[in-house]
Amino acid sequence: MEIPVWFEITSMVVLTIILIGDLLLIRLRPHIPSTKESTLWVVFYVGLALLFAVLLGNVGGWQNAGDFITGWALEYSLSIDNLFVFVLIMAQFAVPRRLQQQVLMVGIIIALILRGLFILAGVAIVENFSPIFYIFGAFLIWTAIRQAMPDGDHEGEVQRENFIVRLLRRRVDISETYDGSKIRTTVDGKRMWTPMVIVFITIGVTDLIFAIDSIPAIFEITTNGFLVFSANIFALMGLRQLYFLLGDLLDRLRYLHYGIAVILGFIGVKLILHALHVNELPFINGGEHVEWVPDISNMVSLGVILASMTIATVASLIASSREKRAARSTTTVE
Template identity: 50%
Template sequence: MQVPTWVWYLTVGLMAAVLLFDVFIIARRPHVPSTKEVSISLAGYIGAAVVFGLGVWYFTHDQAGAKFMTEYYAGWLTEYSLSVDNLFIFLLIMARFGVPEKLQQSALLIGIIIAIILRGIFIAVGAAAINEFSWVFYIFGAFLIYTAVKLGKEGESDDDEYEENRFMKFVERRFPATDQYDGAKLFTHVNGKKLATPMFIVIMALGTTDLLFALDSIPAIYGLTKEPYLVLTANLFALMGLRQLYFLIGGLLKKLVYLSLGLAVLLAFIGVKLVLHALHENTLPFINGGENVHSAPDIPISVSLGAIVVILGVTTVASLWKSRKDERERLSAS
């Protein structure tokens, strides 16, 4: 897939303009968004993501456009579903630091901008590694399978506590902070001293937490497409609609009781696909004498997209059924 340099610049520029517009609007009027407001905004982002996929097909129809479109949609759905898991952690962070409701939009938006920048670096590094070393797919695949097992075990527990990572502990030690918010300001002056506000700590927590999730999501999407442009745009659309999704389904997240298990199955599926792909391009001398393993089955991208839709659909339906069943049992017992 040949993407002209100007298309890269135009894409990044348009995304940056949209984010800056959001920052300008929210900075002028911090508020708790209404359901109607976030629904319209979310529909706009989802609609733009769908139209973009059709654009990929239209403008690359001479270069297997349907294949690239399917790869993009599979990557976008995967990144979006993994981002939903982020939302639960975001809720815990907001509760942990007692972020006022009207400031949560600002915190989320700036945290997401940081996440986009960090993911961009990850995507560039991943693309360089894949172009240079085909065996990196073995590492990506093994890591995703390991993560799937770990996530599946965590899905069986009821742990709902936010645990700060090492970077966050360093930030809290390094920056003298006050426990009082000063609007959306990151720093304030108290008794002549410049102190970090809780908003600064929250934004750092949101950005670095998403980076930890990117360790799973970036290898996962590279298991669906090797096109850096599609990887970048799928991530951008997934993250840009995340803030609206936070306010729209915050209460629904607790009903998605099988979300972690569903995502574990999804990551395991992509992990296996990556390992099989690595076998097809094998150059490691201790595997099949350094020759490609052509007998290994190859999972087409259309099958991958279908599997992603089925896994997410079954996870959602089963979760809602279990939640309703538990609610009925709770009411009958009371």
């Protein structure tokens, strides 16, 4: 069943208005959100995504609604990995905590623009070059292996961006201190950029790296550009509040990268199986589709995504709790 054009246009308009309203709210009232406020916003955005799925199911078919839910869950899971890097960026550039909401919101807008461009290019490639699924699948499997490697991966992402930062500092006058959320300031009568511009660029480059991982993954769920982009919007919309809600908990989620690795590996394998289903390469099965390859449904994918994130989170919290008890016991004995 086709999704009506009026529904797609209306959805994009409403989501744009919500994003603009969120941005204005942060701009007019910069503050450190409380746990209660962050929780309410996360619940609001999750509820909004589920409401969107129900409306989509009624006007565009429940198959599309199911694809959206699976794609949203996938992108939301992968977006959580962004939070670890955001923490490192904020710490590295000593961003004042009351300004972090604005930084994250700008980062989300940059992410949406970059991902929108990626999605437009990806849809065009997928529609005209089906062997791209082999490349996407192999890339995700390689990414999964890299993600499962020992600690240091997130630090590596930030270090790669440092080259751009160093290059920027050589070419542009940048002040030593922040001037609120401004990206331009005046120091001793001279107009200069503030460190905020470096933070924005670093976050933008970071999300570009993560988009390269996540966009190919969702194309296994659906190749509908509207569903892919809307899933990304809903995944990113609540990311700012989730950052403040999780707070120090992020440091305790030590096994989360294993859960993400499982998800990426599973989706990578599924992409290759799909590529075999639609195979057109002459050196594989004589250029014919491979019919005997199992077809894994999106509901199975959703189950794997939820199970991987749940197991990784619970295992992380149990390990952290055990370490705390052991530390207390050691302190008591001493």
